Amino acid sequence: MNTDQLNSFIQVAENLNFARAAEILKITQSAVSRQIHALEDELETKLLHRTTRTVTLTPAGISFLEDAKNVMGRLKVARQKIQHHQSTNMQVLTIGCQNEANLDLLCKILKSCREQMPQLYPFLKVIPHRSILNLFYQDELDVLFGFQHDIPAKNDTIYKELFQIPLCCIVPATHPYAARTELAKEELYLENIVVCNSYALPSKVAEMQNQISQHILPESTYMCENLQVLLTLVRAGYGCSVLPQMNFINSDICAIPLKDSEPLSYGIFYKKSAQSPPLKKFISIVTNASMPPMVKSDE
Numbered sequence: 001m002n003t004d005q006l007n008s009f010i011q012v013a014e015n016l017n018f019a020r021a022a023e024i025l026k027i028t029q030s031a032v033s034r035q036i037h038a039l040e041d042e043l044e045t046k047l048l049h050r051t052t053r054t055v056t057l058t059p060a061g062i063s064f065l066e067d068a069k070n071v072m073g074r075l076k077v078a079r080q081k082i083q084h085h086q087s088t089n090m091q092v093l094t095i096g097c098q099n100e101a102n103l104d105l106l107c108k109i110l111k112s113c114r115e116q117m118p119q120l121y122p123f124l125k126v127i128p129h130r131s132i133l134n135l136f137y138q139d140e141l142d143v144l145f146g147f148q149h150d151i152p153a154k155n156d157t158i159y160k161e162l163f164q165i166p167l168c169c170i171v172p173a174t175h176p177y178a179a180r181t182e183l184a185k186e187e188l189y190l191e192n193i194v195v196c197n198s199y200a201l202p203s204k205v206a207e208m209q210n211q212i213s214q215h216i217l218p219e220s221t222y223m224c225e226n227l228q229v230l231l232t233l234v235r236a237g238y239g240c241s242v243l244p245q246m247n248f249i250n251s252d253i254c255a256i257p258l259k260d261s262e263p264l265s266y267g268i269f270y271k272k273s274a275q276s277p278p279l280k281k282f283i284s285i286v287t288n289a290s291m292p293p294m295v296k297s298d299e
Helices: 003-015 018-025 029-043 059-088 100-114 129-137 203-213 227-235 277-288
Strands: 048-050 055-057 091-097 120-126 143-147 157-165 167-172 193-196 221-224 241-244 253-257 264-271
Touching (some): 091 129, 100 120, 100 143, 167 203, 167 227, 193 203, 193 241, 221 227, 264 277
Parallel strands (some): 091 120, 091 143
């Protein structure tokens, strides 16, 4: 099946006339007929009833017409996008991150390079941990943003730290701890805790949650498998939890740094073999940018 066949079918179906279709397509009537026959042979069904005087659509033809028009419409849009990219010198980079929570950090990173790379078109992919690693190692992603301990380093992978992010206790805004400037993890042993079993969480965060939950009664521990569910349970007052410091959109939640906890290293992963000029420039801008909201790396 090709675009010539689809175009021929669409024109015949809409005009119900082979001669008119040939005129519109600027080809011979016999060429239109050959395209239709080839399409029907491939689909193994009749799309048109033809007599010496009339042309009508079969039920299969009526059904297929919408599909054919959709396919040609999508191809037209794709062609226009490519032509637009070429005419504007648009530089497309495929950027991966592991979960929606990381988009808050990625937003700050992209802001720092937008003015210096006005032609940059960032194509963002937010995909669960294991799947995004496969895409990165198979060169389906130009760069990957994430926590250092969560991305297995391979020989051709380079990691550059951008932030050191404190671990925080997450509590409802009405909790007595909400006014504190820091907390020791031992102070959470008397609280209910929400534990998230998800690859969306950095491994160090999951370790800390599990360490604390070992000192808490099972009936005071709430398990979930989704970061948004964790935040919902904390907001509703079911318990506290531990997460990296981030800007929570909802004012119902407060984050208090955990005393004596090692900050998490967050940065950019890319391949040594990455040689395209736009990617090199992007990496240079990102790794040399000033990132004010977090603890900036000294590297």
